[in-house]
Amino acid sequence: MGKGPQYDRGMALPVNPQNQKQEHTGSYYAATAERTNYPELEGSRSADVCVVGAGFTGVATSLTLAERGYSVALVEANRVGWGATGRNGGQLINGVSGLEKIEKKLGEKVSDLIWDIRWRGHDIVYERVNKYGIQCDLKSGYVEVATKPRQVACIEEAAAELEQRRFPYGFEVWDREQTRDMLGTDAFHGGFLNQRDGHLHPLNLCIGEARAASQLGVQIFEQSPVTEIRHGARPTVVTARGSVEADSVVLAGNAYGQFKPKAMSNLVFPAGSYVIATEPLSDERAREINARDAAVCDLNEIVDYYRLSADKRLLYGGACNYSGRDPADIKSYILPRMLRIYPQLKDVRIDYQWGGMIGIVLNRIVAVGRVKGNVYYCMGYSGHGVSATHVMGEIMADAVTGTMERYDLFAGMKHFRIPGSQWFGNQIIALGMLYYRIKDRL
Numbered sequence: 346m347g348k349g350p351q352y353d354r355g356m357a358l359p360v361n362p363q364n365q366k367q368e369h370t371g372s373y374y375a376a377t378a379e380r381t382n383y384p385e386l387e388g389s390r391s392a393d394v395c396v397v398g399a400g401f402t403g404v405a406t407s408l409t410l411a412e413r414g415y416s417v418a419l420v421e422a423n424r425v426g427w428g429a430t431g432r433n434g435g436q437l438i439n440g441v442s443g444l445e446k447i448e449k450k451l452g453e454k455v456s457d458l459i460w461d462i463r464w465r466g467h468d469i470v471y472e473r474v475n476k477y478g479i480q481c482d483l484k485s486g487y488v489e490v491a492t493k494p495r496q497v498a499c500i501e502e503a504a505a506e507l508e509q510r511r512f513p514y515g516f517e518v519w520d521r522e523q524t525r526d527m528l529g530t531d532a533f534h535g536g537f538l539n540q541r542d543g544h545l546h547p548l549n550l551c552i553g554e555a556r557a558a559s560q561l562g563v564q565i566f567e568q569s570p571v572t573e574i575r576h577g578a579r580p581t582v583v584t585a586r587g588s589v590e591a592d593s594v595v596l597a598g599n600a601y602g603q604f605k606p607k608a609m610s611n612l613v614f615p616a617g618s619y620v621i622a623t624e625p626l627s628d629e630r631a632r633e634i635n636a637r638d639a640a641v642c643d644l645n646e647i648v649d650y651y652r653l654s655a656d657k658r659l660l661y662g663g664a665c666n667y668s669g670r671d672p673a674d675i676k677s678y679i680l681p682r683m684l685r686i687y688p689q690l691k692d693v694r695i696d697y698q699w700g701g702m703i704g705i706v707l708n709r710i711v712a713v714g715r716v717k718g719n720v721y722y723c724m725g726y727s728g729h730g731v732s733a734t735h736v737m738g739e740i741m742a743d744a745v746t747g748t749m750e751r752y753d754l755f756a757g758m759k760h761f762r763i764p765g766s767q768w769f770g771n772q773i774i775a776l777g778m779l780y781y782r783i784k785d786r787l
């Protein structure tokens with residue numbers, strides 16, 4: 346540490362109260378996950394790569410590097426999977442936000458590469474669950490549902506694309522009647538089931554992947570908020586009681602990161618999304634509302650999403666909040682949305698309610714780049730990140746070890762920034778989302 350000639354100006358990170366050594370939120374996932382207890386970072390350490398943030402992005406980057414024989418230190422402010430990773434809808438959905446825009450900009454020559462990136466996250470998840478024996482209730486099956494007649498065209502387009510690509514996994518287009526039979530509601534005009542997508546217990550997946558990483562030698566530190574990064578030939582990541590010097594650093598704090606060097610300010614905006622979990626439903630009721638036990642998500646700009654947990658609770662989420670403030674009562678915010686789809690569940694008890702922050706990027710392309718030299722960042726999945734984080738972790742592992750092809754696709758994209766403070770940016774985002782909310786209602 347200290348101010349040796351190898352360092353230029355340090356990058357102080359503002360104190361983020363959310364990063365003050367918190368335990369997990371009161372989610373269904375936290376209540377049903379094993380506890381992790383990795384030590385706090387103390388003293389001076391060294392590694393090939395230091396990764397900041399132990400959500401899916403940070404853990405996937407670390408595990409990929411460890412599988413390739415690199416030494417890694419993974420530093421987490423709270424607990425493994427504490428952020429969006431341990432709180433999300435658990436829907437394993439193909440794609441990485443912004444891929445269509447990249448393809449539009451770069452043309453057909455990247456089409457196959459983009460197609461591979463779109464599905465690569467799934468391969469990684471399925472492979473790791475098998476290879477490391479991770480118990481995360483992984484199930485295949487995901488349905489996109491049309492809440493308006495005009496959205497049925499999107500379903501037909503999606504099916505045509507898979508046909509044209511000779512997609513090797515099952516998929517089905519459902520008309521209104523089939524959708525009603527499968528999902529026990531009249532709310533949808535059609536559905537599109539994809540068997541390669543699916544759902545899982547995200548916190549258990551992340552904890553299982555961290556365990557695999559640790560067994561491969563990754564030094565994991567919890568309860569260790571990073572407060573400063575000192576740049577130089579070997580940058581140093583600093584916490585209250587320790588530091589890690591590495592050849593490269595990857596910042597993976599997503600919406601919780603608040604790393605604020607010029608290169609990253611006003612790039613990613615936090616937006617709240619909220620989930621409730623019912624009491625376990627009877628087998629009969631579970632079958633009635635989700636015969637194929639698939640994850641379900643609507644086709645609106647501001648999505649509602651739901652699925653059954655392994656113990657047959659209905660986990661229902663949605664209602665993105667861009668104001669930066671969480672609703673006082675999550676249940677009363679989300680429950681009416683759930684009952685609009687399933688009025689028959691009006692007497693069902695709600696056992697859990699929680700929220701988390703999604704990282705929104707204005708142009709919706711995952712923000713990837715370097716703060717400076719060998720300090721990289723990857724953040725802003727704008728909604729769907731369970732699968733995307735896994736391929737992006739691989740792309741970041743490639744980049745810090747010198748393979749830039751896929752990294753350059755993302756890093757070469759121009760990002761818009763809202764001038765002024767992050768607060769001002771949040772208000773602009775909230776206005777933009779009001780527009781989408783109105784559009785969704787039309």
Ligand SMILES: Cc1cc2nc3c(=O)[nH]c(=O)nc-3n(C[C@H](O)[C@H](O)[C@H](O)COP(=O)(O)OP(=O)(O)OC[C@H]3O[C@@H](n4cnc5c(N)ncnc54)[C@H](O)[C@@H]3O)c2cc1C
Binds near residue numbers: 401420437600620732
């Ligand atoms: C309620 C909700 C529902 C969602 N549902 C889905 C879904 O069903 N399907 C889907 O694909 N995606 C979903 N998402 C999005 C998905 O969860 C995220 O895109 C993904 O988890 C992002 O992972 P990450 O590792 O980049 O960030 P996070 O999981 O947020 O992890 C960032 C980590 O960095 C740590 N950190 C931040 N600052 C510091 C610091 N200074 N020092 C050390 N550590 C730090 C944080 O403590 C945190 O653990 C949902 C998100 C939310 C909030």
